[in-house]
Amino acid sequence: MNARGIAAEAAHMIREAIMDGSFRPGEELREGSLAESLTVSRGSVREGLSILEREGIIRTGWHRPATVIPVSRDHARNLYRLRAGLDRIAAQGAAHHTRADGFSPALESLRSAVTDGAARSEVVRADLEFHDAVYEVADNAPLTSAWQAIRSQIRLYQLVRSAEPESGYDSSLVAEHSRYAEILTSGDVETAGRYAEQHVESALEGLLGRLGD
Amino acid sequence: MNARGIAAEAAHMIREAIMDGSFRPGEELREGSLAESLTVSRGSVREGLSILEREGIIRTGWHRPATVIPVSRDHARNLYRLRAGLDRIAAQGAAHHTRADGFSPALESLRSAVTDGAARSEVVRADLEFHDAVYEVADNAPLTSAWQAIRSQIRLYQLVRSAEPESGYDSSLVAEHSRYAEILTSGDVETAGRYAEQHVESALEGLLGRLGD
DNA sequence: TCGGCGATTAATGTCAACATTCGACATTGA
DNA sequence: TCAATGTCGAATGTTGACATTAATCGCCGA
Known part of the structure; x- marks a missing residue:
C-alpha cells in the first residue's frame, strides 16, 4: 500500500474485499454504505470506484450502483x-x-x-x-x-x-x-x-x- | 455526444480542445480554470479528467496539474x-x-x-x-x-x-x-x-x- | 556568493449538503 | 384484467467550502 490519497486507499480496501469474496460477482456496491463502513466521504469512495472500474473488476451505470463483474x-x-x-x-x-x-x-x-x-x-x-x-x-x-x-x-x-x-x-x-x-x-x-x-x-x-x- | 452527465460532457469538450490544438502536448490542464471556462464545478472537471486519463491522452500526478501527454x-x-x-x-x-x-x-x-x-x-x-x-x-x-x-x-x-x-x-x-x-x-x-x-x-x-x- | 531552509501560495484532495435520476410500486382508466 | 401512468424512495450526480500538499521564492548564515 504505497498509493497516496484516501481514494486510492479506499480502492485498495474494496478491491481486497472483492478478492477475498466479501463481495460476490454481480453484487452491488453502494457508495453510501461503503463510505460509512470505510469512514470516508462518498466522494472519495466514488473516486476509488472509478479506479476499480479502470481495472475492469466493477461496472458502473448512469444513476445505478456499481456492480462486481460477473464471471462467466x-x-x-x-x-x-x-x-x-x-x-x-x-x-x-x-x-x-x-x-x-x-x-x-x-x-x-x-x-x-x-x-x-x-x-x-x-x-x-x-x-x-x-x-x-x-x-x-x-x-x-x-x-x-x-x-x-x-x-x-x-x-x-x-x-x-x-x-x-x-x-x-x-x-x-x-x-x-x-x-x-x-x-x-x-x-x-x-x-x-x-x-x-x-x-x-x-x-x-x-x-x-x-x-x- | 450521447454521453450522459456533465462530467462526460466536460471530458468531451476538453478532449476536442486537445485534438484541435488548443492544448499542446505537455501543456498543463488546471482544474480551476477549466471549471471556470466550462462553467461547471471543479468536481465535474475532475471526473472528466479521470475519463481522459483512462483514454491515455492526459497524465495526472499527486497534487500536480494534469498534463497532455507528450508526443515522441x-x-x-x-x-x-x-x-x-x-x-x-x-x-x-x-x-x-x-x-x-x-x-x-x-x-x-x-x-x-x-x-x-x-x-x-x-x-x-x-x-x-x-x-x-x-x-x-x-x-x-x-x-x-x-x-x-x-x-x-x-x-x-x-x-x-x-x-x-x-x-x-x-x-x-x-x-x-x-x-x-x-x-x-x-x-x-x-x-x-x-x-x-x-x-x-x-x-x-x-x-x-x-x-x- | 552560494546553498539550505522556511513562509507563501497556488494548485489538488476531501468533505458534506443539495439536485437529479432511475426503478418499483401503487393507481387509474378502458 | 391489464396496461399506461403517477408517485415515492433510494441511489447517484453535482456543487462549493474547506483541508492538504508541493513548488517557489526570498531570507539567512556559512
Whole structure:
C-alpha cells in the first residue's frame, strides 16, 4: 500500500474485499454504505470506484450502483484471448531487451511461495508479480497500462481457478515459469512470443475446466 | 455526444480542445480554470479528467496539474506496437465471426470522406470508426475496452501524421481498408491477423517519418 | 556568493449538503 | 384484467467550502 490519497486507499480496501469474496460477482456496491463502513466521504469512495472500474473488476451505470463483474466462461475466454495478445507482445519485448536478471527475483519468490505451501492468494500474487516483471522488462508504457487494466480481472479468475484443493494449479507452475524465463533470456523473440501465447492458452483451458457457469 | 452527465460532457469538450490544438502536448490542464471556462464545478472537471486519463491522452500526478501527454517517437513506437497486437486479435475475431455487413457502412463513410476532400480531422474520424466497426464485429468486450483506452492517443498521432498537406496520408487509405474488409469477410483468420499487424506497422512507418522529435 | 531552509501560495484532495435520476410500486382508466 | 401512468424512495450526480500538499521564492548564515 504505497498509493497516496484516501481514494486510492479506499480502492485498495474494496478491491481486497472483492478478492477475498466479501463481495460476490454481480453484487452491488453502494457508495453510501461503503463510505460509512470505510469512514470516508462518498466522494472519495466514488473516486476509488472509478479506479476499480479502470481495472475492469466493477461496472458502473448512469444513476445505478456499481456492480462486481460477473464471471462467466464467455468473459474468461475473451479476457484470456486479450491477455494472450498482450503477453505475446510483452514476451517479444522482454526477449528483445534481454535483461537477464529482470525476473529472477520474482521467479524465486514464486518458487518459495509454492514450496512453502503458502496460501492460494499468495501464490496467485507471486504469479502475477512474475508477469509484472516481464512487462517491466519489456519497457512499453502503453502496453503495461493495458496489462494493468486487466490484471485485477485475471487475479479474480486465478483465484477461482485455484479455489478448490487438488486443482493442480501450482504443480506445474514453477516449472512452466522457469522455462518461460529461460526463453525470455535466450533472446529468441519469435519463440518467446509463441510460448507466451501458449502459456496463456493452457491457463485458460485449466480455468474453463473449473468454471461451471 | 450521447454521453450522459456533465462530467462526460466536460471530458468531451476538453478532449476536442486537445485534438484541435488548443492544448499542446505537455501543456498543463488546471482544474480551476477549466471549471471556470466550462462553467461547471471543479468536481465535474475532475471526473472528466479521470475519463481522459483512462483514454491515455492526459497524465495526472499527486497534487500536480494534469498534463497532455507528450508526443515522441518512442511513445509512438510503443503505442503502435500495442495497437498492432490489439488489431491482430480483433481481426482474427472479426474474421472468425464473419458478419459480412459489419463494416461496409463504415467503409463507405470513409470512402466518401476521402473523395469529398473532407477536412483532415473528418478523415481521421472515419478511419477510426472503421476500426471501431472491426472491434465491434470481433465481439470481445475486454478487447474493445483496451482499444478504447488507446483510441484517443491513436487519434492524436493520426492528426499529427495528416497535419501537413502532401503527407500522402489518405491516398492509399481507401484501397488499404477495402482490402482489409475483404480479408475479414473471407474468414481466413490467420491471414486477417497478419494483415492487421502489417497494416499498423506501415501506419507507424508513415508516422515516424513525420515525427521529427 | 552560494546553498539550505522556511513562509507563501497556488494548485489538488476531501468533505458534506443539495439536485437529479432511475426503478418499483401503487393507481387509474378502458 | 391489464396496461399506461403517477408517485415515492433510494441511489447517484453535482456543487462549493474547506483541508492538504508541493513548488517557489526570498531570507539567512556559512
